[in-house]
Amino acid sequence: MKWLRDQSLAPIVEKVEAGERLAFDEGLRLYHTRDLNALMRLANLHKERLHGDKVYFVHSMRLEFTNLCYVGCTFCAFAARKGEERAWDYSPEEVAEQVRRRYLPGITELHMSSGHHPNHKWDYYPEMVRQLRQNFPDLQVKAFTAAEIEHLSKISKKPTLEVLRELQAAGLAAMPGGGAEIFADRVRRQIAKNKVKAEKWLHIHREAHSLGMRTNATMLYGHIETLEERLDHMDRLRDLQDDSIAQFGGGFHAFIPLAFQPLGNTLAQNLGKTEYTTGLDDLRNLAVARIYLDNFPHIKGYWVMIGSELTQVSLDWGVSDIDGTIQEEHIAHAAGATSPMALSQAGMVRMIQDAGRLPVLRDAYYHELETFPRAGLEAAD
16 A cells, blocks of 8 residues: 555555445545545546446437426526526427437437426326337437426326336336435525425435336535535435345446536525536545445446546546437536537547547446447547
């Protein structure tokens, strides 16, 4: 351990090297250490133990079928009210037409999450999924956050498990991880008091796992939460993943930290916050997640939130997935994300290759579709 500057990490290094689980206080020690080189090494060790040099991405399309929402989360700059000029609201047929307009050969995943619409009836949602499956049978529909599922349960007067069953029967392949924000009640009351409660979010994902549906999990960080609350969030996810693996053979595919975007939302205005999360905080967050969430297959570096350059660096900090090509993204960009609206498949391959890693094209189920040739650092120009 000659490379270890913070000797208090020595017991943690021994546990990680032995493949043992960290306790909560050890996770906090990782968050507080100034030995960032050690943190990077440990995260990369864990990542390479799982995936070697492979880094995954998906040829995907992002579609928000409406931005109308009544919930009023203070961190959100995406939601609109009825009658606003910037509002949009697609019918199931218009959703299919939007996909047709933007479709590119090779796209396998359609990612949809949107606002809590104040007026749509329940039938709108399974019909939208059916229309997509009928028109694009090779497209895997990953849609509806746990927050949206709770909303659909309310408007349909059906239990959330039945809502999931009917959407799955219509063709829903997987669930995204949005709506988690931060599980701590103190934070949730201030940033998302009208959204699904933490325990209900976890319960809905457990139900999805019971149906054989694989899901993701997110965490919104960089606003008013503490480091302890970040780790508490991960701890609850780790417990649920343990249960889902034991009972259902699997659960979450990936954990996705989402960096708070400080423009156009009331939370940032109330805090007087105009600065973005720092690169070191982003990398530290990803590394701690990779080490602590030992039962999650993937930690995702979401290039939309932290930029493609830092995402490339994150491949040495425990990240094994960089999301997808997306086509158009509106939620983060409404709050000030400065990344492009889309990346090409060639651009994503190049990003991974130039970091000295092996690009692997996947689908929504993490089936490996194509492995691209390795290229060394000399490929950069």
